[in-house]
């Protein structure tokens with residue numbers, strides 16, 4: 001159906017609705033048309049209708065930016081409507097420009113932003129609806145004694161997430177830093193394909209103290225240590241968070257869990273100590289029924305450890321992460337090059353990766369205080 005509010009510059013309206021040669025210019029004076037090539041804006045009325053007046057039974061969940069509702073549009077498609085807490089009082093124009101930058105990003109492993117609503121003080125984002133919950137729920141929710149997430153599914157989630165992030169970091173100009181990579185921001189479809197959500201939001205909604213004061217930028221446990229000292233995040237900090245995410249997916253443990261014994265509270269430190277004591281198999285999520293080969297496990301652990309290197313410049317780029325995850329002989333070839341003992345090359349590179357300093361930021365009073 002042709003919608004006058006949504007006209008791409010190179011998309012002609014159907015026959016009978018043409019306005020001559022420069023129909024886009026003409027249209028933009030007649031109708032409110034986006035000049036940036038993207039943008040479907042929804043009226044408040046439309047979103048109220050789709051969510052049954054933002055009814056409680058349509059609430060999917062609530063995060064740091066506001067409440068998310070499930071909506072059913074007139075064309076029978078489901079959407080997720082994020083009703084933003086707008087106490088930053090962002091001007092409509094500024095909001096639109098920044099939202100459009102996010103909206104133009106398309107990738108099969110990124111949740112698609114369909115449009116937005118900016119009426120009066122209301123600020124809402126409308127996303128494609130991803131219908132199988134988020135990764136946090138599947139890893140830490142009540143799924144019974146056996147997780148449906150097999151090793152293969154988990155590796156597929158890691159790889160798909162890496163592809164989405166690589167696109168944000170390396171496929172766009174200007175690049176997009178996610179700033180809040182974590183399991184609740186990885187949504188899943190029925191085939192367990194991962195879709196990264198909320199990219200660009202930290203920038204859009206700001207981290208300044210005028211915005212939701214209880215919220216730190218990023219989420220405790222996933223934030224790179226350099227944030228504690230500089231307060232700055234860049235794409236290398238996303239790589240760090242991604243490393244934590246890999247560990248979480250392999251172990252089924254939270255990045256920081258105060259319910260565990262003291263040596264196990266911090267996931268990175270516990271995992272390093274397990275690997276250092278040659279017990280890599282011991283880190284596997286006990287809810288995973290089939291165990292991976294030791295080679296596959298070590299490959300994934302090594303990538304995770306490289307990603308959380310305390311020295312941000314030593315962390316791999318996301319594109320390199322994909323390469324390492326997909327290369328069958330990683331890290332074997334690397335070890336052969338450095339002349340390690342041929343029988344157990346993987347163990348050597350893994351052991352080396354545990355030897356870098358405290359990468360967790362866990363002992364940092366600054367970070368811990370900020371997170372409270």
Ligand SMILES: Nc1ncnc2c1ncn2[C@@H]1O[C@H](COP(=O)(O)OP(=O)(O)OP(=O)(O)O)[C@@H](O)[C@H]1O
Pocket residue numbers: 060061062063064065066067068080111127128129130131133134180184185187197198
């Ligand atoms: N596009 C979507 N489709 C389906 N469910 C979604 C969608 N976007 C968000 N959700 C769900 O809505 C809930 C709230 O999400 P929200 O992003 O607000 O919180 P969060 O991810 O826990 O924290 P944060 O605000 O830090 O991102 C989560 O359960 C999330 O899985």
Ligand SMILES: [Mg+2]
Pocket residue numbers: 063184185197198
């Ligand atoms: Mg989220």
